[in-house]
Structures are given as C-alpha cells and as structure tokens.
Amino acid sequence: MTVRNTGSQVALSVGASIPLPEQLDFVSLVSSQGSCTHDRWSSVLCKLGDLPTGRALTVTLQCTPSKTGSLTVKAFALTEALDHDANSGNDMPSLSLTVLP
Known part of the structure; x- marks a missing residue:
C-alpha cells in the first residue's frame, strides 16, 4: 500500500488498516514510516505518523494464498485533520487478485 498526501496541508496522525481475506495467510509486514x-482477527493496523504535503509512505505486506480463486484486498488510510480534497475519487483504493493453482 502506498499512502500519498496530495492535499494542501500536512496529514496529521495517519492511520491505516488492511483487513486480510481468509484466503491469505499473513507472512510479514514492513512500513517505511x-x-x-498484525492482529489475531487477521487485520493489519498501522500508526504512520504525520505525512507532509507531496510525500508518500509505503506499507509492504507479504502473504501466502491458502486457496485458489479471486479475492479483493482493500486498504484504508485516514488522517486526523480534515482538508478539502480536490480528488476524492482516489480515497478508497482496492486491489483485485487472482490466485492460481
């Protein structure tokens, strides 16, 4: 997951969540900030701190698929401060994966 601040102010106290589908077994986790x-309910929770305007940070999650088929992984990032968002269409990213045998 890449979190970018394309707003006009510092994003304060950025938090992120990645709920893992049951078809994925958690392996490892690294954040750049x-x-x-990883909790027992199979969610990844992050406290990422402040993110200056124009900057980005990454959370890299490694998992092993336990079943074949299609699945969707959704990641959410929130900030403590509300700022006018000129492009709210990029606020809820998701990634669809197909796991092959």
Missing part, C-alpha cells in the same frame, strides 16, 4: 501490527 511509523509502525504496523
């Missing part, structure tokens, strides 16, 4: 944890 802040910290992330």
Whole structure:
C-alpha cells in the first residue's frame, strides 16, 4: 500500500488498516514510516505518523494464498485533520487478485 498526501496541508496522525481475506495467510509486514501490527482477527493496523504535503509512505505486506480463486484486498488510510480534497475519487483504493493453482 502506498499512502500519498496530495492535499494542501500536512496529514496529521495517519492511520491505516488492511483487513486480510481468509484466503491469505499473513507472512510479514514492513512500513517505511511509523509502525504496523498484525492482529489475531487477521487485520493489519498501522500508526504512520504525520505525512507532509507531496510525500508518500509505503506499507509492504507479504502473504501466502491458502486457496485458489479471486479475492479483493482493500486498504484504508485516514488522517486526523480534515482538508478539502480536490480528488476524492482516489480515497478508497482496492486491489483485485487472482490466485492460481
């Protein structure tokens, strides 16, 4: 997941969540800023700190598929401060994956 601040102000106290589908078994997790944890309900929760305007950070998650088929992984990032968003169409990213045998 890449979180970018394309707004006009610093994004304060950025938090992120990646709920993992049951078809994915958690392996490892690394963030370029802040910290992330994997909980027993199979969610990744991150406290990423402040993100200056024009900057980006990444959360890299490695999983092993336990079943074949299609699945969707959705990642959400939120900030403590509300700023006018000129492009709200890029606020809820998702990634569709097909797991092959």
